[in-house]
Amino acid sequence: MRSPHNKLQTGPGLPHPVQASAAIRPRPQTTWVRIRRHWQLYLVLLLPLLYLIVFKYVPMAGIVIAFKDYSVIKGIWGSPWVGFKYFEQFFQSPNFWLYIKNTLGISFYGLAVGFPAPIILALALNEIRSGLFKKSVQMISYAPYFISTVIMVSIIIVNLTPHVGMVSKLFEMMGVTQTNFMGMPGLFKSIYVWSDVWQYTGYGAIIYIAALAGVNPELYESARVDGASRIQKIISIDIPSLIPVSVIMLILNLGNIMKLGFEKIYLMQNPLNLATSEVISTYVYKVGLLGSSFSFSAAIGFFNSVVNLILLIAVNYIARKLSSSSLW
Amino acid sequence: MSKTASTTIRESRGDRIFVAMVYVFLSLILIIVAVPLIYILSSSVSSPQAVVSGKVWLFPVDFTLDGYKAVFQNPQIGVGYINSLIYTVVGTAINVTLTIMFGYPLSKRTLYGRHFFMVVLVITMMFDGGLIPYYLVVKNLHLLDTRWAMILPGAMGVIQVIVARTFFQTTIPDELSEAAELDGCSDIRFILSIVLPLSKPIIAVMTLMYAVGHWNAYFDALIFLRSPDLFPLQIILRNVLILNTVDPSMMANVDQVQAQQGLKDLLKYSLIVVASAPVLIIYPFVQKHFVKGVMIGSLKG
Structure with missing residues (x-):
């Protein structure tokens, strides 16, 4: 599998204009050029991705309360760990x-x-x-x-x-x-x-x-x-x-x-x-x-x-x- | 296919018996599915005495609309109807928008990180945090007991995104977006002026899938809502239809309370009919789209 994480982060160092080269198909494209060319698609992705993070991934992280003695006053992070109790x-x-x-x-x-x-x-x-x-x-x-x-x-x-x-x-x-x-x-x-x-x-x-x-x-x-x-x-x-x-x-x-x-x-x-x-x-x-x-x-x-x-x-x-x- | 071939070659005796058995089997299924529905419809317009004394089978006995009068006089049911309508319309609009916003980029083979986003999506289908963390997130966002609790937590469905993505992949050729790009059309403009008009069938399918889901949902309302004036119809139905019925002490001496039970039963039948009406009325017109939706969803993308 490719690793999109690392490459995404190395990206912002290349602020070159890419419009001209993007139009010519056969030219080999760097990852950053490909991302820049479709920046609007990533913008569109942002909102649904935010939804997945807030309502699907945050609850997954919330599982930690199964290993804690959760109390409403102390909150998730303030409650003490109890392991597999x-x-x-x-x-x-x-x-x-x-x-x-x-x-x-x-x-x-x-x-x-x-x-x-x-x-x-x-x-x-x-x-x-x-x-x-x-x-x-x-x-x-x-x-x-x-x-x-x-x-x-x-x-x-x-x-x-x-x-x-x-x-x-x-x-x-x-x-x-x-x-x-x-x-x-x-x-x-x-x-x-x-x-x-x-x-x-x-x-x-x-x-x-x-x-x-x-x-x-x-x-x-x-x-x-x-x-x-x-x-x-x-x-x-x-x-x-x-x-x-x-x-x-x-x-x-x-x-x-x-x-x-x-x-x-x-x-x-x-x-x-x-x-x-x-x-x-x-x-x-x-x-x-x-x-x-x-x-x-x-x-x-x-x-x-x-x-x-x-x-x-x-x-x-x-x-x-x-x-x-x-x-x- | 086999149906056309059957006219050219005569069927054997065994085959004809087999086909006859298939017809009998399917007729039985037809009866088993249809009769309970007809029974409820007939009971809802029969007199309570006829229903209680067991006279009603397929056709109404002593026609009356008292049950429906009782339903429409109940203010709770009206409030529930309006709330359900709000949740269905607003919720579906948000659902369809988000689904397209995620489904279209995922359909682009040239999108860098497409595989990663797909994995992010599919993981949520295989594993979830369970009820309590889900509830706590909604609570910490201060959405408890607000209308947003009925709309935001389920703002996008994984299956629907995959269905939409498959549709975009198979109907919008890469050449089209490349040509638009060469002409200086931005991705967002391409979505708005090319993708959306070409995607009317899938938008119809998704609208239906989501709208039926919202109209029929009661779980989120059960755990997130406390104020009766926010309750959707399904919660009110549950209070009237189910919580009243299952009281075992009432079952024990059913003979004595039969008279009072009568009108209550009638109200139940009418309520079932009134609550299912919106979905069942549009059903004959939309069932083709549903079939299409199942088919697109089953394509491997």
Whole structure:
């Protein structure tokens, strides 16, 4: 990799006029000439860069409070160092394994169902003729993507309200008496995961539909000439052509395993289902902002980010070894 | 493609059965997605008694607009609507401006340090400081409980910058900027008078992505805002729709409180419809752009 830092700093010693030489293309250009020529682009970059520094990089540096006994009066720098005190406190807390288990449980369940679902929808849509039916399926299945998390959770709750909600009514007709589904800890994961599938499968399929549209038509022609059935065609042409995109999507999903959506889970929580619905992100919010234990909460958040980063790098590494596609 | 070929070579029996199964499968999906939406719409215009006694399935029973009256009479909901509108319009304008300001220079292959800026950007996607340091930054900038807290912390999205960069790279040839440069056109003028007019499709896509994000956001409001008169619609929805429902003591003897529960339920259905209306009304017109956005984003740059 080139090192832009050093060269940027050696620059200002050369105040020569460069306008004339810049116009002549083949002349070898020094770094400073190249920068000078496009100084306006750097000016344009400045504001977004400032944004990244203030709202992304300063918070990264703010992680130091995880290793300090932060108090609002003393500020970040005035607070005393305490090393790994808060990490140990978290690892030794009785609920540590419960939160890890809930976080990973919901994530992997979600991945196992939510990752193949859009692929299956795309493959199915690819099998039918274009027309009104295909268009309606596509359009209606994308629609839930635009529903906000708050509304989505309200829809879930409304549909699962005993005696009133549609899903509860259906179950009551089938003879189920206990239909307060939101209050059953054992059902929380399934409600979370399957409502996500309901909301995001149509939108998630778009990228796979695009990949299938890019398959060379000659492949289908020759498969047809060779007498391949539709199922054989799916197995030997469609699925292999989806692998590169799927690998990328899988890496991106696995990279978010620990970042499990706070918004939806927090809204779906109630005192009855907390045993299975408390995950790391909701716990961080509760002890940190509602309970004002900034350092303890920051330590948990930091632990979470690190695990997440390691997962992302590991998965990307494995993907690069096993197949040709990877994020970097 | 396969669809055109199917007319020339006759399908086997197995294939026809398979296609029929695919149609059944897709029809099922259509029903599963559409029915809950229709149910909410129908319930919102049915009488509370009909909803509570479980008579409403697909079509409204005893048509009434009481629920909507209750929604529009609630002053909180009006305030929330206006606040959300402000955050969406101002926030989206800032989002799109910053995204272009970062995306365009990154698309220039000749830009010195391009790789470095790209790395600076992508790192923020892979690692973050977590909730508490993020909150403290906003607090130390004295943005807590101000409208700016809803706009500045999320002023630019990494994915959108990458999408914009890929678009600029593929649609604005280097020769064009070089020619403009030879004619004495500065970079900023080139952006304003050449790049922007050529980028209407991507600006439309980004505007939509950001606007839907702002309209639906509630997390930043939850952690940064305290004054009710600053609350966006989503927070008010949460207070009305969710915090009222999950009270387990209410669930236990639902039969006794059914009557009072009735109007409250009706209000919920109407509120869900009113709050999703802006997004769902524009949805049929913009869904093509969204599809385009996903496609541009998936191109490897």
